[in-house]
Amino acid sequence: MAGVRQRVLGLMHRRAELRAWALLAPGTFWLLLFFLVPILIMFVYSLMPRGVYGGVEPGFTLEHYRRFFNPLYLQILNRTFVWSIAATLICLLMGYPVAYLIAQSGKWKNLLMFLVVLPFWTSFLVRTFAMIFLLRDTGFINTLLLQAGLIRQPIEMLYTPFAVMTGLVYGFLPFMVLPIYASLEKLDVSLLEAAEVLGARPAARFFRVTLPLSLPGVVAGCLLVFIPSLGSFLTSDLLGGAKQVMIGNLIQNQFSAARNWPFGSAASFIVMALVLAAVVVYLRVRDRSMAGPGLR
């Protein structure tokens, strides 16, 4: 009897396993073919000599990686990190209060969240072009200020770091608001009441209860803003012009105009490695700063 039972259980177990595989198969196939394979191809390219008319030639070289550590490129990389961190912080400072207020707005919640994601209805490209009309010397802002007599000459905004930062923050703000809202929205009100009854004034209540409990949303939001910021090239291209190049523009340029695929691939891998390292460090720091157990 025990043998039969074992076999039936084994079969059922295998059935469940099969079903899991069947459910995973399409996604796995897709990712393997269109994510892993291109990445592997890029990795191989980054280690091969450059062809005369683009493409690669057979062989092995670390030249492209070496070439990246050139002051010019490192400066671009440094600028990209600084801007991405700045954009993330600005999004956090602007997005948290928005998410907080929406989470507390009762029956208006859904409408307000709808407004936050509304920009996604238009393509990012079109919206970035719209920013040009807003920021250029003869644009909306300058015209308004000139007509009001507040300035004599237009303020130079387009093709400055300010324009790029504005574009980044504008583009990624919803990615900060959404996860923070999600974690604030499910926050149990009685925890806040418990804090209050235990003597916590509003500020203490926020920093000791609300903020720690919404930290998963903050972490998700920061990653969702920081990583795409690092890789962005459209914003800096359209709003930053030739002077405000980010690493994304450099890579894009290698694959298009410069036709140096191996170097573009190598640069991509260096950026990927740095993002990975930055994320690991960030999560470590967060884990340490979370209130751990222990009173003393």
Place this chain on the structure above:
Amino acid sequence: MAAPPPDQPIVQFTRVSRSFGAVKAVNDISLEIRRGEFFSLLGPSGCGKTTTLRLLAGFEQPDPDGGEVRIAGEVVNHRRPYERQIGMVFQNYAIFPHLSVEKNVAFGLEQHKVPRAEIPGRVAKALEMVRLDPRTFGLRMPDQLSGGQRQRVALARALVLRPAILLLDEPLGAIDLKLRKEMQLELKQLNKSLGITFVYVTHDQEEALTMSDRIAVMDNGRVAQLGTPAEIYENPRTAFVAKFIGESNFFEGKVYGCAGNQWEIRGPLGNFRVPGDARLTEGGVARIAVRPEWMDLFRPEALPPEENGLEGTIREVIYLGETMHVIVTLADGADCTVALRNEGQLIKPLPWSRGDRAAVAWPPEDCQVLEED
């Protein structure tokens, strides 16, 4: 400042109302809670008991013209919860999920700027008070605790601040029966040994009867009756209270006349007598409640003349061990429940069975004349 007089109530509600839109959740209630007593707010859901507790905690404010809430003699209508010196145990415990047990308990001490050095000792003492070993449980996270243990952490977290009043919002609702009985006794004991006033919200009448010094039965935003458990059970003022606390049979009739110190009532089911009562007037309507255990059952022909009796047919006999409930359908089709005590061998074999004609009977003095709800 002179010490307050010992008989000053710790809590006073004076004509307090709180509305949500058109709904009067708390409607003009006045009550006093004495220092150190175990006071329960009892009622069905939506009766206003939780709103009353929240008014006391400071999470709700009375309406602009909605009376006064006083704690230790001072009006606290607009004082925030953190300015009130109260502790509270929430229905779902509201333990901070990101803090360990000892940090949960230390939370209030830190907020009240208790010197750092004192905190670990007071936390350990509070945990011991609720019978959680600080060494075993101190470092655990809330998701590693059972429901009963969380309950104790919530209690320790509130008690560690030595509040003057502890508010408890149906704290035993979510734990199993055996543990609940144990906690009921423990809470009662803490109330007496610490001298802290407990204000306890529950919809469970048995729980309220077990633990309370006094109970306010609430209905529709008002206090239907306030008194000791015995007063409320023995002398329910309205049909609502009689129905909500324990079981009752209700009878109605016209007040016919006075005979000695008893009133004669004539009802559709027959005549009965009730003890003299100032609220009754000749020609008026009398409503009475009779507890099942105040009644007895006789063969119709054997009814003692000094008792009130109404005839009917036995619909169901329910054996409950300690007691036996006999449900008798009376002439108007209404059911009347009689509880017979199991007095040993006398009752075996069961003397009553379904379909028997019987008379439910009770002495005239064993009934409660009710007011309108």
